[in-house]
Amino acid sequence: MEPHAFRQTFARLRSEIQKVIVGHEALLEEVLIALVAGGHVLLEGVPGLGKTLLVKTLAATLDLRYSRIQFTPDLMPADIIGTNVVMQDETGRRFFEFQRGPIFSQIVLADEINRATPKTQSALLEAMQEHSVTVAGTHYQLQEPFFVLATQNPIEMEGTYPLPEAQVDRFLFKLRVPFPPLADLVTIMDRTTGPEAPAVEVVTPGPIVLAMQALAREVAVAAHVKEYVARLIGATHPESERAASMARRFVRYGASPRGAQALLLAAKVRALVAGRANVSFEDLRALGLPALRHRVILNFEGEAEGVDPDDVVRNVLEETPELAARV
C-alpha cells in the first residue's frame, strides 16, 4: 500500500462513519488511529454519548466480524472466550467441542467493561495482548485484525470493578467521550428522530486494514524524536531525574515502556494521515493524552486532591523539551 492510498482509505473511513456519528471528529480520528496502529481503545463517557454507536458504525464500515459483549457482574470468562460442551454424533458417541465465545470476532465491543468482575475482565488479557485464546490447554489464534473497544461509565461507580493496571495498560488509547456541543446535539436529533436512519457502506475489508497497519510500521522516526518519546515516558516517573513537577508530586507509577510503544506507533499512523512519512513532535504531542493518561497511576496525594491524570500528562508535555540539548 502506498501512503497516498492509505490517506484516501483513512479519509473514506472517517467520512463514512461521520454519516452516523455527529461531531467527535477528534475522537473518531483517534479511534481510527488506534485501529490502524493495531491497538485497543477504552472509551470513557457517560451513557448516551454514542460510544456504542460509534463502535457499531465502525464495524459496519469495515468488512470485519463484529460482536458485542455486555459486561455484567455475573458474566463469566467462558461467556467471553467460549467453552467446551459435550456433543453427540450420529453414532451416539459423545465428545467435547469448543464453542467459540464472542471474543472470536475481529471487532469486539466490550460494553461497560468495568461492570464485570476482575476475573472476567482478565479473560480479555491474553486476547488483547497476544491476539490468541487458550482454553483447556488448546491455543486458538484470533483472526486479524483484532480490535477491542471497551466502554466504561466514569460516574456510575456503584457495583463496578475498576480495571486493574495490567488490563488498562493493554489499551493503546483511553479516550474520553465529551458531551457534544449544542449544534452537534441538534444534528444528532435530526438524524436519529427522522423516518430514516442513516446507513453506512462497507469501505475497507480486513486485508486492507492489515496492509494499513503494516505500512504504518514503515514510517521513519528520527533519532531525536525517539529520544523525545523516551524522555516523555521518563518524565512521568516521579523518581526520574527529569520527572515533571506534577509527576514528582502526584504520581505513584509512571507510564510503562508499552506506553512508549503505543505513543510512537500511534504517532506513525497520525503522520501518515497527515501526509508525512516521518513522525513529528506534533504527532507525539497530539497523542500524548490518549496514549498516556491511563498509564499514569496517581499516588495518595494525587487521589486525595482529585488530580486529573490529564493534567499530569499535560504538565509532562509542557515541561519536557523537544530537544535534549540546546541547538
Add this chain to the structure above:
Amino acid sequence: MTLPPEVLALLRRVARALAWTQALVWGTRGVGAAAGASLLLVAVGTILPLPISPLLVLGAGLTAAGAAALLRGLVPARSLLAVAHVADARLGLAERLSTAVDLAAGRIQKTALAQAVMADATRRASAVVPGAAFRIRPPVSARWTALTVVAALLASLSVGGLTLPATPARQKAAQIRSEGRRLEQVARRLEQVARTERVPEARRAAQQVRQLARDLQRPRVDRVSAESRLAALERQLEGTRQQLSERIGPASPRPRLDLPDALFRSPAMLDQPIRQLRELAARLADSQGVQGERRDLLQQLSSLSQAGEGQMPAAVRGKVEEARRQVEAGNAAAGRETLTQALEDLEALRAMMADEQALSETARELQRSAQRIARGAPGGKGQEEEGLEGDNSPASAPGRQRLIDREEDSPGALPPKGPHEGSTPGQGRAPEKLGAQTPRLEASGERSRVRGQEARGGLQTSEILGPGRRQPARTRVVKLSPAVVRRADEHMARARIPADLRSLVRRYFEQLARRP
C-alpha cells in the same frame, strides 16, 4: 542513501544564516563585555592608578568582538543535523529535514518509506522560503549594548583622569604633575644648550619637551596617557639621535682599538683641536708670522696632522696635512684657506655631537620620568632629586652640562633634599654646590625675554663675545707629591698603551679617582 541537493542547499543556507545570527550575538556580547569593563575601569580609575586605559580596553574589546563575530559568521560550524533541527522547528517542517538527515547519515534504520521521506523533504525544501524565519538581525540586547558603549565612551572622555581625594590615583596625578615640572626644567636647560651650541635638533626637541611638560601639568592627565606620550617622544628623540649618530659615524674620530664609540663622541674632545686650528689659522693670517715662524708652524701642522684618530677625524687631518704642504710650498693663503675649511668641518662635527648628546640625555630624562610614573613611588620632589643624585649615567659626568638646574627659576622653592637628609639628622650630605649660575664672560648679556612671560613672543638669541671673567677657580686644588706623579707616569710608560691613547687612559682613570 544521500541527502537530496535541494535539502542540502536549504540546510547550508540555514547554516549560514544561523552562523551570522550567532556571530551577531557573539559580537553584541563581546562589545557589551568590553563596554562594561571599560565603564568599570573608568570608575576604578578614580581611585586607583590603572596601567591600562579604559578607551584602550573598549577599543580592544570592540576589535576582538568584531573579529570573533566575523570568524563565527564565516565559519558555520554547525552539524547538518543540528541545522536540520532548527530549520524544522522554525520553518514548521515537522521533522522532515532532520529525519532525512538521519536517514542519509544512517543513524536510523532505512524503511520502505525512506524514499518517501526523502521525496517529501525535497518537495518541502524546494517550496519553503527561509528568508523570514532566518532573517539576520541583531539580538534584542544590541540596543542596551550600544547604550553601554556610548556610556563607556562618554565616561572615558568626561570622567577619565578625574581622581578622588586621598586616593592612590590622586597621588599618582600629583606625581605626574611633578614629573611635568621636572621636564619643564629639562626643556629649559635643553633650550640653553641649543642656544649655546647652536644645535637645531635639540632646539626642536626642547619645544616638544616643553609642550609635553605643560601637558603633564594639566589637570586630569592619567597615568596611561602620560606614559604613552613620554614613550612616544622618547622614541622620536631616539630616532633623531640615531640619524645624527649615523651622520656622525664616518666623520667622528676613531680609535685604532676596538673601543666603544661613546668614548669618542664627546664634543669636548674636539675643543682642543678646534682651539689649535683657530690659533694656527690666526697665525697663518698674519703673513709676517708665516715668514718669521714658518718652521714652527710647519712643525705644529705636522704634529696636528699626525694626531691620533681618537683626537681628530681622518678627513680633518688630511686637510691639515694638505695645509701643511701648501705652507711648506710657500702658499700661505691657500694653507690658511684649507685650514679654515678643516676648522669649519670640525666645528660642524662638534655641533652634531653636541646635538646628539643633548638628545640622548633628553631621551634618558624622559625614560626616567616614565619609569618613575610607572613605579609609582611616592614623593615626587624628593624622588626627583634622588634620581638626579643617584644618576651615574654619562650625563652626570664631569665636564658635561646638566639638563636640570636646581631651582634655577624658582627662587622661592626650598632646596632639594639629599639622600637620608631629613630622616636621619646629621647623615645627610650636600649634593653639590647650589646657586645661580655665575657669568663666564666679561660682557653684559642682553635679556631677550621678560621673566614671568616666558615663551610668549619670539625668542631672540645673540652671541656674546668677550674675554673670560677672572674669578677664583671652583676646582679644588689638590696637591700631588712629585713622587706620586712620577710613579704614575712610570706606570703609564711601562704599560702597553698606544701613545695617542695615553691621554684618554689618563682621563679615564682620573674620572675613576674622582668618583665617591
